[in-house]
Each structure stands twice: as C-alpha cells, then as structure tokens.
Amino acid sequence: MNDVARESPNFYRDRLGVAIQGVTLHSTRGGERTRGDPEAEFSAALDWLTRHSYQTAEGATYRNPSIHYIVGHDGRLARVVPERHGAWHAGTGADRRGANLNAIGVELVQPTADTPYPEALIARAVALVADICHRHGIPARRTHDDAAPGIHHHSDLTSRKSDPGALWPSEVFIARVAARLRALRGEAAPDDAGAAAALWAAVEGNARAVGELRSEVAALRGRLRSAGQALSG
Ligand SMILES: [Zn+2]
Numbered sequence: 278m279n280d281v282a283r284e285s286p287n288f289y290r291d292r293l294g295v296a297i298q299g300v301t302l303h304s305t306r307g308g309e310r311t312r313g314d315p316e317a318e319f320s321a322a323l324d325w326l327t328r329h330s331y332q333t334a335e336g337a338t339y340r341n342p343s344i345h346y347i348v349g350h351d352g353r354l355a356r357v358v359p360e361r362h363g364a365w366h367a368g369t370g371a372d373r374r375g376a377n378l379n380a381i382g383v384e385l386v387q388p389t390a391d392t393p394y395p396e397a398l399i400a401r402a403v404a405l406v407a408d409i410c411h412r413h414g415i416p417a418r419r420t421h422d423d424a425a426p427g428i429h430h431h432s433d434l435t436s437r438k439s440d441p442g443a444l445w446p447s448e449v450f451i452a453r454v455a456a457r458l459r460a461l462r463g464e465a466a467p468d469d470a471g472a473a474a475a476l477w478a479a480v481e482g483n484a485r486a487v488g489e490l491r492s493e494v495a496a497l498r499g500r501l502r503s504a505g506q507a508l509s510g
Contacts, residue, residue: 280354285327285343289363295378297360297413298426300406301367303344304440308388315350318388322347323355326384342366346405347384352397354405358382360413367423367434376423376434381409390442403450407457417455419447428454452476 307325311317328341343364347355358364366382367375376382383406385398406428410417420427423434428451431438 280356281323282356283323283327285341285357285364286329287340287343287365288358289365289378291361292363292378295363297379297381297415299376299380299415299420299423300409300428301376301380301382301423301431301434302385302402302428302441302445303366303382303431304385304387304390304442304445305347306387306390306440308392311388313388313392315386315388315392318386319347319349319353319355322384322386323357326357340365344382344384346382347386348398348402348405349386350395350398352401354401360409367431376429380423380429381413385441385445387441387444390439391444393444394441394446399446399450399453403453403457406450407454407461410454410458411461417451417458419451449476 305318305322307318307321311321326342326344326347330338330340332338343358344366345356345358345360345364347357349355360381363378364382365377366384367377367380383402385394385402387394407417409415410428416427418427420429421433423429430445430447431440432442
C-alpha cells in the first residue's frame with residue numbers, strides 16, 4: 278500500500294506564530310461506522326479529517342477537525358495538514374491554543390478502543406515520530422500535557438478523550454523512538470539496539486526484585502517457624 282496525501286482546508290496558518298514543541302498521539306475509533314475493518318477505518322478517517330464541515334441532525338453546521346498524519350494498520354501513512362500549519366486535532370476549532378498550535382497530531386488507526394495495534398503500524402509510527410522529533414528538536418520523552426516539550430496522548434489533554442488508550446504500548450514506543458532518534462543524530466547504530474537494551478535492563482530489574490522478594494519470604498518463613506517452635510516448646 279502506498280502513502281497518500283490529501284489536504285484539509287481546516288488549519289491555523291503558520292501556527293499563528295507558535296513554535297512546534299510536541300507530538301499528540303490519537304487513535305481513530307470510528308469502528309461503529311467501519312465495522313472494525315482497519316482499511317475502511319483508514320479511509321473513513323482520511324475523509325473525516327479532510328472535510329470542510331458537517332451538519333448535525335438538528336441542522337447546526339460545524340467545521341471538521343483535522344490532523345497532520347494518519348498511520349494505518351499496514352504501516353501506510355496519510356499526510357493531511359503540512360507540519361508548519363496548526364491542525365485542529367486537540368480541542369474545538371475555536372481553541373486557538375495548546376496542542377493545536379504547538380504540537381504535531383498523529384492519528385493511529387484503531388477501529389475500537391479494544392483493537393490491538395499491529396507491529397506494522399507501531400514501526401511506522403516510531404519512524405514518523407522519531408523523524409519529527411529530529412527535525413524539530415523535540416525530546417523523545419513522554420509528557421502528560423502540551424506545556425512541556427515531548428510526546429503526549431490526547432487523553433492527557435482532556436477527560437473527554439481516552440485515545441490512544443491502554444493498548445497503546447507507550448513505554449516501548451518511547452524507548453524505540455528514543456533509540457531511533459539517537460541513530461538519526463548519529464549517536465548510535467541505526468536500529469532498535471538501544472531500546473532492546475533498555476527493555477532487557479527493565480526485565481532484569483524485575484527478575485532481581487522477584488529474587489529479593491523470594492529470599493525475604495524464605496526468611497519470614499524461617500522466623501515464623503522459629504516463633505511456632507518457641508510457642509509450642
Ligand atoms: Zn484524539
């Protein structure tokens with residue numbers, strides 16, 4: 278599948294002068310309309326995020342949201358709003374502040390909140406976000422709002438949203454982006470070796486903690502036995 282490009286008419290020109298300092302991760306969740314089919318979900322998201330406006334059943338007209346990128350399950354990328362403009366992805370179109378102006382919005386295709394993210398999508402998102410971080414000097418670290426430079430989730434910005442959700446492998450993603458970013462900066466081999474090492478260290482740390490817990494339990498058992506003997510003796 279090839280990448281696609283389609284423009285949205287909805288954006289803030291040149292971000293109204295605000296500098297880029299972050300990435301907002303979203304997931305699409307249009308599953309009721311697309312019946313959970315990731316290909317239909319990609320197309321539906323692209324249609325929705327490039328439309329000018331929509332009408333409610335009551336006849337009110339609203340401008341549509343927009344986004345910079347959409348990443349599909351097969352790793353396909355859609356480019357919508359150019360990075361230099363502010364897309365309307367976090368808050369309403371009237372929200373002339375925060376992530377709409379200072380962040381780059383990335384939609385991850387996820388038909389429903391309980392649809393897992395496949396490796397092809399994660400790998401493309403790693404490459405995309407690392408490249409964004411490299412070009413804009415954004416640190417590869419998880420933040421929990423749009424005030425600090427880094428990578429945050431839409432759910433960090435408003436209690437009305439829960440995307441990209443619990444199935445998004447947030448820590449592994451950040452570790453992989455950080456490894457890729459080091460490679461782009463020429464600080465490491467161009468692969469995920471750094472991320473693998475960080476994960477392995479975490480696993481070894483857990484194993485050590487389990488080992489320490491085991492010896493504590495054994496010591497406790499010993500003390501209980503002695504106490505029992507003292508009582509019965
Ligand atoms: Zn979102």
